Amino acid sequence: MTDTISGLWAAAATPVAPDGSIDHAALADHAQRLIARGCDGLVLFGTSGEGPSFSIAQRLEATEAVLRSGVPAGKLALGTGCPAVVDTIAMTRASLGLGITRAMILPPFYFAGAPDEGIEDAFAEVIDGVADDRLSACLYHIPQVSGVGVPAAVLGRLRTRYGATVSGVKDSTGDFDSFLAFRREAPDAAVLVGAEVLIAKALAQGGAGTICGMANLVPGLVRRMFDGPEAEPDMQEACAQIDGIPMMKAVLAAMTEEPVWRRVRPPLRAADEAAARRAAEVLSQLEG
Amino acid sequence: MTDTISGLWAAAATPVAPDGSIDHAALADHAQRLIARGCDGLVLFGTSGEGPSFSIAQRLEATEAVLRSGVPAGKLALGTGCPAVVDTIAMTRASLGLGITRAMILPPFYFAGAPDEGIEDAFAEVIDGVADDRLSACLYHIPQVSGVGVPAAVLGRLRTRYGATVSGVKDSTGDFDSFLAFRREAPDAAVLVGAEVLIAKALAQGGAGTICGMANLVPGLVRRMFDGPEAEPDMQEACAQIDGIPMMKAVLAAMTEEPVWRRVRPPLRAADEAAARRAAEVLSQLEG
Numbered sequence: 001m002t003d004t005i006s007g008l009w010a011a012a013a014t015p016v017a018p019d020g021s022i023d024h025a026a027l028a029d030h031a032q033r034l035i036a037r038g039c040d041g042l043v044l045f046g047t048s049g050e051g052p053s054f055s056i057a058q059r060l061e062a063t064e065a066v067l068r069s070g071v072p073a074g075k076l077a078l079g080t081g082c083p084a085v086v087d088t089i090a091m092t093r094a095s096l097g098l099g100i101t102r103a104m105i106l107p108p109f110y111f112a113g114a115p116d117e118g119i120e121d122a123f124a125e126v127i128d129g130v131a132d133d134r135l136s137a138c139l140y141h142i143p144q145v146s147g148v149g150v151p152a153a154v155l156g157r158l159r160t161r162y163g164a165t166v167s168g169v170k171d172s173t174g175d176f177d178s179f180l181a182f183r184r185e186a187p188d189a190a191v192l193v194g195a196e197v198l199i200a201k202a203l204a205q206g207g208a209g210t211i212c213g214m215a216n217l218v219p220g221l222v223r224r225m226f227d228g229p230e231a232e233p234d235m236q237e238a239c240a241q242i243d244g245i246p247m248m249k250a251v252l253a254a255m256t257e258e259p260v261w262r263r264v265r266p267p268l269r270a271a272d273e274a275a276a277r278r279a280a281e282v283l284s285q286l287e288g
Numbered sequence: 289m290t291d292t293i294s295g296l297w298a299a300a301a302t303p304v305a306p307d308g309s310i311d312h313a314a315l316a317d318h319a320q321r322l323i324a325r326g327c328d329g330l331v332l333f334g335t336s337g338e339g340p341s342f343s344i345a346q347r348l349e350a351t352e353a354v355l356r357s358g359v360p361a362g363k364l365a366l367g368t369g370c371p372a373v374v375d376t377i378a379m380t381r382a383s384l385g386l387g388i389t390r391a392m393i394l395p396p397f398y399f400a401g402a403p404d405e406g407i408e409d410a411f412a413e414v415i416d417g418v419a420d421d422r423l424s425a426c427l428y429h430i431p432q433v434s435g436v437g438v439p440a441a442v443l444g445r446l447r448t449r450y451g452a453t454v455s456g457v458k459d460s461t462g463d464f465d466s467f468l469a470f471r472r473e474a475p476d477a478a479v480l481v482g483a484e485v486l487i488a489k490a491l492a493q494g495g496a497g498t499i500c501g502m503a504n505l506v507p508g509l510v511r512r513m514f515d516g517p518e519a520e521p522d523m524q525e526a527c528a529q530i531d532g533i534p535m536m537k538a539v540l541a542a543m544t545e546e547p548v549w550r551r552v553r554p555p556l557r558a559a560d561e562a563a564a565r566r567a568a569e570v571l572s573q574l575e576g
Contacts, residue, residue, distance in 0.1 A: 020374065020413070052371035052398035055378075083340035083371065083397075085554055086308065090343075107555060109371075109398060110340035112433050114555035122554035125308075145400050147435030148555070266373055266410035267395060267402035267436070 003101050003136045004167040004190045005077055006208040007040035008222055010215035011048035011194070013249050014062070016263040022054060022062040026260050028069035030216075035075060037219045040209075042071075043104050045079035047145055047172070048213035048245055052109075053265035056082070056091045063098060073099035077211075081106025081140060085122050089129035092137075101134045104170055104211065109146040120154045127162055135165050138211075141182075142172035142194070152178070156185030170194060170211050176201060183207070197235050199225035213248055214238060217255065218287040234286050241279035244268075250276030251283060291389050291424045292455040292478045293365055294496040295328035296510055298503035299336035299482070301537050302350070304551040310342060310350040314548050316357035318504075323363060325507045328497075330359075331392050333367035335433055335460070336501035336533055340397075341553035344370070344379045351386060361387035365499075369394025369428060373410050377417035380425075389422045392458055392499070397434040404439045408446060415450055423453050426499075429470075430460035430482070440466070444473030458482060458499050464489060471495070485523050487513035501536055502526060505543065506575040526574050529567035532556075538564030539571060 012034065015026035031042050044066070045051030045059050054062075059078065067073060080091040080103045092103050105126060107119045127137060139158070143149030150169060158166045168190030171179050179202055182191045190208035193199060199210050203226065215222045218238055224231035242248050246264050250271040253261035262270050300322065303314035319330055332354070333339030333347050342350075347366070355361060368379040368391045380391050393414060395407045415425060427446070431437030438457060446454045456478030459467050467490055470479045478496035481487060487498050491514065503510045506526055512519035530536050534552050538559040541549035550558050 053373070053396065055372050055374050058372075058374065084343050084346075085341070086343050086346065108341065110434060111555055112435055115557055118555035118557045121557065125554055146398060147400055266413055267399055267406035269403055269406045269409065 003074065004208065005041065005102050005136070005138050005192060005211065006190050008038065008209055008215060008219070008226065009041045009043055009077070009211040010034045010039045010219065011046045011211050011213045012042040012044050013216050013252055013261065014045065014049045014054070015260045016265055017260070020265060022058055023260050024062050024065035026258060027062055028066045028071065031066050031071045032069065034215065034219060035071065038223050039215055039219050041075040041077060043077045043079060043211050046104055046140070046211065047142055048216065048248065049079065050245065050265050050268065051079040056087060060091070060094050063095070063100070067098060076100050077102035077104050077138065079104050079106070079140070081109070083108050083110040085125050085129070088126050092126065092130045092135065093132070096130070096132050096134060102136045102138065104138045104140045106140045106146055107148045107150055109148045112147040114148055116151045116154055119148065119151065120157055123154070123158055124161065127165055133165070136167040137165060138167055138190070138192070139169045141169055141178070144173065152181035152185040155182055155189065159186040159189050168192060168208060174198065179207065180205065196222060196225060196239055197232055200229040200232060214242070216248060216252055217283050220287050238283055238286050241282050246271035247276060247279065251280045254280035255284065291362065292496065293329065293390055293424070293426050293480060293499065294478050296326065296497055296503060296507070296514065297329045297331055297365070297499040298322045298327045298507065299334045299499050299501045300330040300332050301504050301540055301549065302333065302337045302342070303548045304553055305548070308553060310346055311548050312350050312353035314546060315350055316354045316359065319354050319359045320357065322503065322507060323359065326511050327503055327507050329363040329365065331365045331367060331499050334392055334428070334499065335430055336504065336536065337367065338533065338553050338556065339367040344375060348379070348382050351383070351388070355386060364388050365390035365392050365426065367392045367394070367428070369397070371396050371398040373413050373417070376414050380414065380418045380423065381420070384418070384420050384422060390424045390426065392426045392428045394428045394434055395436045395438055397436045400435040402436055404442055407436065407439065408442045411442070411446055412449065415453055421453070424455040425453060426455055426478070426480070427457045429457055429466070432461065440469035440473040443470055443477065447474040447477050456480060456496060462486065467495065468493065484510060484513060484527055485520055488517040488520060501533070502530070504536060504540055505571050508575050522574050526571055529570050534559035535564060535567065539568045542568035543572065
């Protein structure tokens with residue numbers, strides 16, 4: 001029995017306190033706000049959440065704080081993929097221990113050029129190591145950032161081996177052909193897109209929805225993408241305002257008037273505040 | 289007061305037990321063997337050591353076992369760079385707590401395309417966070433694997449900011465122009481090459497030596513590279529036998545007749561045993 005990520009999930013940003021730790025209260029507020037504004041759930045500590053920039057302990061403690069604030073475990077998923085499989089297993093098991101069954105799992109991302117079979121070995125070792133039927137593993141394909149991707153054939157083989165435990169994949173390439181390859185290789189898995197402009201097109205081809213960063217800023221506009229392609233031009237204009245995670249966070253700071261959101265962890269650098277204020281105005285108009 | 293890595297250091301391979309953990313006894317034996325065969329020291333848990341494939345706790349426990357076996361802390365350096373700066377600080381501090389002052393530090397390697405200033409921020413935060421004058425930080429540049437490199441200008445700026453605490457860089461690109469750029473930007477830092485065939489050429493241009501994987505197999509041949517370019521054809525032939533870390537480990541298994549060395553951690557996959565035996569014969573002849 002597994003819970004698949006589907007519909008509109010936010011790739012939640014992570015608020016950074018002055019000392020570099022996670023601001024638990026701001027994260028919990030943000031989670032509640034996103035759910036109130038129509039998100040089906042949130043993935044904490046993906047790329048938009050700068051997940052790999054925080055230790056496993058930091059990520060788990062912040063997650064506990066979000067749960068304590070009243071956000072249901074069923075509306076959360078955690079990014080748990082680490083370079084060491086043993087760490088991925090530990091974090092995924094800890095996540096299940098908190099009642100969170102959905103994990104978005106990067107392949108081990110140190111070795112660029114790792115062979116497909118080795119990437120499959122890694123995911124298999126994670127699933128075997130977690131050894132919990134409740135696990136719903138959404139593999140995470142974002143090679144342009146992580147350097148190591150999830151080959152479509154690997155998703156297909158793992159789905160065959162593990163059934164619904166491998167619930168799907170998040171494809172963050174922004175390449176529709178990549179989405180189609182995942183659909184072809186694993187027709188009964190949930191294929192989610194990260195690129196907001198592809199949502200309507202992907203849904204029409206059997207896509208399961210999105211996990212996306214723009215949901216932090218304009219969840220209403222993201223939701224309109226589920227109604228059909230009419231919202232695509234607005235979404236294109238919205239995305240053109242955001243040239244990366246620092247700008248996304250700076251715009252969130254401008255929109256919420258909570259400066260904590262502008263801070264990022266190295267190796268990222270905070271975006272320009274004035275530019276973010278201008279972008280926030282454009283986005284607020286598009287959100288309506 | 290810092291200790292610079294210079295001369296001939298091995299990028300030590302890591303023996304993997306059947307359960308995926310580190311075989312402490314085999315690692316300690318290997319460390320002693322490499323020192324007996326003329327290595328000036330060993331870096332544990334670099335790329336050849338599959339460092340990012342092990343948890344911080346696994347790496348530190350294995351290091352303690354190597355120290356307990358009698359290898360002096362002054363002949364060891366640890367790869368301590370993690371995607372999260374907070375983890376890099378913790379592991380580097382723990383390493384210093386074991387008396388090991390030399391660290392080979394990757395930049396945070398998740399975010400491909402991280403800005404140069406952000407990479408500088410990350411290293412600065414590590415050095416400030418470790419806050420120990422004994423630290424000798426050798427930055428680790430291997431962008432073709434890690435996806436995120438150390439720009440030469442960043443080395444230069446950090447050397448200016450932190451003096452000898454930033455003792456140098458290991459350049460694993462195999463690109464001599466990259467080596468020269470590091471020399472130019474930080475003339476008083478120790479620039480080490482990873483590519484064995486470049487050792488003589490680099491020494492002639494003020495290079496500090498090497499940290500290299502071939503030292504696991506043919507430390508005598510690597511040493512001959514310090515005497516001049518005459519050994520280059522032999523080294524080229526030796527390197528042509530080894531097409532990656534799995535083959536390096538399989539050859540080590542063949543040479544030592546210790547099968548534990550053939551095992552690798554996902555996402556790598558073990559190399560062919562018969563091919564490794566043939567390569568081992570060629571290398572043994574070249575080592576002489």
